[in-house]
Amino acid sequence: MIEVRGLTKEYTIVKKSPGLRGAIKGLFVRDYTVKRAVDDINFSINQGELVGYIGANGAGKSTTIKMLSGILTPSAGEVKVNGIIPYEQRKKNAQRIGAVFGQRTQLFWDIAVRESYSLLKHIYQIPDKQHKDTLDMFTEVLNLGPLLGTPVRQLSLGQKMRCELAAAFLHNPSIVYLDEPTIGLDVAVKTRIRAFIKEMNKLHQTTVLLTTHDMQDIEEICNRIIIIDEGKVLYDGSLASIKERFGQKRVIHFELELEGEFSLPDALQGKADVIAGEEEGKIGLSFSSGDVNAADVISAVLAEYRVRDLTIADPKIETIVHEIYERGV
Amino acid sequence: MRKYWELMKSQIKLDSAYSIWYWSGIVATMLRVFVIYSFWNAVYDHRVEVSNMPLNMMLTYVILAAMLSNYSAGVGYELANQVRDGNVAIELMRPYDLMHKLVALDLGMKITNSIRNTLPILILAFLFLGISLPHTWLMGLLSILSAIIGIFLGAQLDMIIGILAFWVFYIWGLRVLRNAVFLFFSGALLPISMFPEWLQTVSEFLPFQSIVYVPVAIYTGQIIGNDVYTSILLQLAWLVVVYTIIRLLWSFALRKVTIFGG
Numbered sequence: 001m002i003e004v005r006g007l008t009k010e011y012t013i014v015k016k017s018p019g020l021r022g023a024i025k026g027l028f029v030r031d032y033t034v035k036r037a038v039d040d041i042n043f044s045i046n047q048g049e050l051v052g053y054i055g056a057n058g059a060g061k062s063t064t065i066k067m068l069s070g071i072l073t074p075s076a077g078e079v080k081v082n083g084i085i086p087y088e089q090r091k092k093n094a095q096r097i098g099a100v101f102g103q104r105t106q107l108f109w110d111i112a113v114r115e116s117y118s119l120l121k122h123i124y125q126i127p128d129k130q131h132k133d134t135l136d137m138f139t140e141v142l143n144l145g146p147l148l149g150t151p152v153r154q155l156s157l158g159q160k161m162r163c164e165l166a167a168a169f170l171h172n173p174s175i176v177y178l179d180e181p182t183i184g185l186d187v188a189v190k191t192r193i194r195a196f197i198k199e200m201n202k203l204h205q206t207t208v209l210l211t212t213h214d215m216q217d218i219e220e221i222c223n224r225i226i227i228i229d230e231g232k233v234l235y236d237g238s239l240a241s242i243k244e245r246f247g248q249k250r251v252i253h254f255e256l257e258l259e260g261e262f263s264l265p266d267a268l269q270g271k272a273d274v275i276a277g278e279e280e281g282k283i284g285l286s287f288s289s290g291d292v293n294a295a296d297v298i299s300a301v302l303a304e305y306r307v308r309d310l311t312i313a314d315p316k317i318e319t320i321v322h323e324i325y326e327r328g329v
Numbered sequence: 330m331r332k333y334w335e336l337m338k339s340q341i342k343l344d345s346a347y348s349i350w351y352w353s354g355i356v357a358t359m360l361r362v363f364v365i366y367s368f369w370n371a372v373y374d375h376r377v378e379v380s381n382m383p384l385n386m387m388l389t390y391v392i393l394a395a396m397l398s399n400y401s402a403g404v405g406y407e408l409a410n411q412v413r414d415g416n417v418a419i420e421l422m423r424p425y426d427l428m429h430k431l432v433a434l435d436l437g438m439k440i441t442n443s444i445r446n447t448l449p450i451l452i453l454a455f456l457f458l459g460i461s462l463p464h465t466w467l468m469g470l471l472s473i474l475s476a477i478i479g480i481f482l483g484a485q486l487d488m489i490i491g492i493l494a495f496w497v498f499y500i501w502g503l504r505v506l507r508n509a510v511f512l513f514f515s516g517a518l519l520p521i522s523m524f525p526e527w528l529q530t531v532s533e534f535l536p537f538q539s540i541v542y543v544p545v546a547i548y549t550g551q552i553i554g555n556d557v558y559t560s561i562l563l564q565l566a567w568l569v570v571v572y573t574i575i576r577l578l579w580s581f582a583l584r585k586v587t588i589f590g591g
Contacts (some may be wrong), residue, residue, distance in 0.1 A: 071421040073584050087583075094424040106419045110343055122335035123425060 001207055002045040002068065002175065006077035009038040009063050009231075037063040039231035040077070047174070048205040050197075052222035052239070054212065060231040061211040062101075065177045068209070069099055082174060095124065098168035102180035105160065106167055107152045113163050114148040117170060124171035131170070138166040141196050158189035165193060169200050175207045176200075182214055194220045227324060234324050251275065251286045252297055255309040267300040268292065281308075332425055333433040340437030355446050358399070362450060365391050366458050380523045386549055389460045390520050393545045396447050397476060398517035400439050401483030401540050404431040405491030406504070412494040421586070428488065428579060435484055464550040471557055472548035478564045483540040485571045492575065495582040516542025522551055536571060539564040 015031040016022055038060040045051055055061050066072040067079055070086030070093045079086055086093040100106070107116040121131045139145055142162045147155060155163065161181060168176055178197070182190045198221060200206050210221060218225060218239065225242060227235040235242060256262065258281045264274055268285070271292040275284035285297055294312060301307060344351075369391060373384040382390070408431055411417040420427045454460045463469030490507055494500045512518055514537035521532050521542045532538050543560045546552040552560055 069422045071418050091424045094422050099422055104416055119339050123332050
């Protein structure tokens with residue numbers, strides 16, 4: 001379905017010397033540096049897979065998606081989507097894919113959402129009946145009813161994102177690329193969006209490639225993840241196995257009223273590690289959920305110290321990526 | 330074809346939504362026409378002819394040329410903006426040809442504009458400013474045909490500037506240059522026939538006079554006889570040439586597309 005071999009994308013960046021002199025110099029002479037945003041990536045994705053494509057900011061996620069959707073031409077390597085090369089047969093590829101770019105709108109800014117959808121109907125040549133049925137269903141699942149008559153510019157972020165998502169799935173594409181579809185949204189909207197993506201996948205076997213910084217998105221939607229960093233694939237496999245290796249590590253931060261040194265309670269010996277805080281009285285305990293659960297850690301500390309405050313930190317996807325990068329998979 | 334048609338219709342609907350924009354547009358055009366009218370009346374004070382042109386012929390030319398030159402641009406600006414803010418990404422993953430889509434939207438805008446802005450002002454100009462009718466009805470029809478080709482040609486030339494945005498990220502300077510060259514060589518200010526001989530020759534080798542001068546001069550009768558048909562053929566030839574250049578530039582541009590803003 002999606003085949004990626006040796007995919008590479010390089011950007012040339014103009015180097016500017018600082019200051020006025022640099023600016024004047026820049027008018028006549030320019031230095032270029034080459035940056036590899038995507039570096040020799042390989043993977044293949046089958047019909048109906050829900051793949052999380054994750055990595056830190058600037059890791060090359062969006063660039064990959066843009067090459068898969070035919071917007072960018074790779075510097076090297078090959079891409080095949082549904083058997084065609086997206087950047088060569090742009091229009092043919094476009095007909096069968098959908099996309100949401102979290103930070104851009106693909107709806108028409110000044111006209112009502114409903115009109116946007118009917119324009120999309122013509123652009124993708126969707127039969128009337130199919131368009132109506134799909135739209136009815138989306139209206140119900142994403143609760144678009146009250147939004148259809150409103151121009152896009154008057155929608156809130158959450159409302160807009162629901163509309164965007166519907167737009168991406170409207171022509172029943174076989175693949176949908178979602179580039180940070182939940183960015184900046186509240187929990188209620190996120191939940192609705194996740195449910196919708198899963199529903200579409202179940203109904204039409206839609207393949208979804210999702211980038212996000214929200215671990216919850218990945219956990220609820222994806223059955224496979226690909227982690228990239230600095231343009232290279234670090235990990236490609238099931239979510240379960242990566243969680244086993246890295247996701248189980250949790251940290252609880254305590255703020256204690258300390259008289260003297262902190263020492264690990266006996267109950268936690270061998271099960272948790274102390275991370276010294278920067279300030280007096282602030283310590284962190286890192287542990288693996290396999291060895292001990294959070295409640296036990298907290299009660300063991302409460303039994304011996306006066307605790308002013310505590311926070312439980314879940315492993316962030318960035319932390320996992322970082323850890324993989326430092327230690328390898 | 331259907332998609333482009335629908336896109337054009339959507340643009341017409343969209344334009345109808347802005348009434349302040351509409352009224353300020355029409356006031357601006359009226360003001361411009363009035364300034365042109367007063368200026369040429371002052372020039373013809375104590376004179377019957379300038380360069381073999383009587384006042385009413387000159388007024389007909391400059392007012393029609395001013396109206397027509399309103400239609401010479403548009404698409405390139407839109408494209409350049411989309412390249413600069415990165416929204417061209419969305420356009421490139423749609424199953425349409427972006428060049429054609431931009432022209433469709435542009436046409437939609439121009440259709441609304443011609444009905445709501447140009448037509449009423451032309452009627453006023455006929456009634457009160459002494460603009461003449463075409464010198465024959467056939468020439469009137471041919472000048473409309475020529476104007477339509479000119480509008481397409483203008484849009485395509487503008488598109489070249491828009492595509493250049495892929496290489497030159499701020500195209501403001503290019504636009505200023507284009508506007509200056511255009512104003513002069515399209516005949517939007519003065520009939521080309523008033524230029525000195527050598528400038529007329531230069532102009533003949535440029536596409537700009539096909540956009541405004543040719544259609545208006547056919548209307549006023551400054552171009553007559555077989556020259557009318559050769560001029561129209563030349564317009565068509567320019568249209569083909571510029572269109573080919575655009576397709577070439579566009580295919581280069583697509584290979585080096587960079588998307589800004591993530």
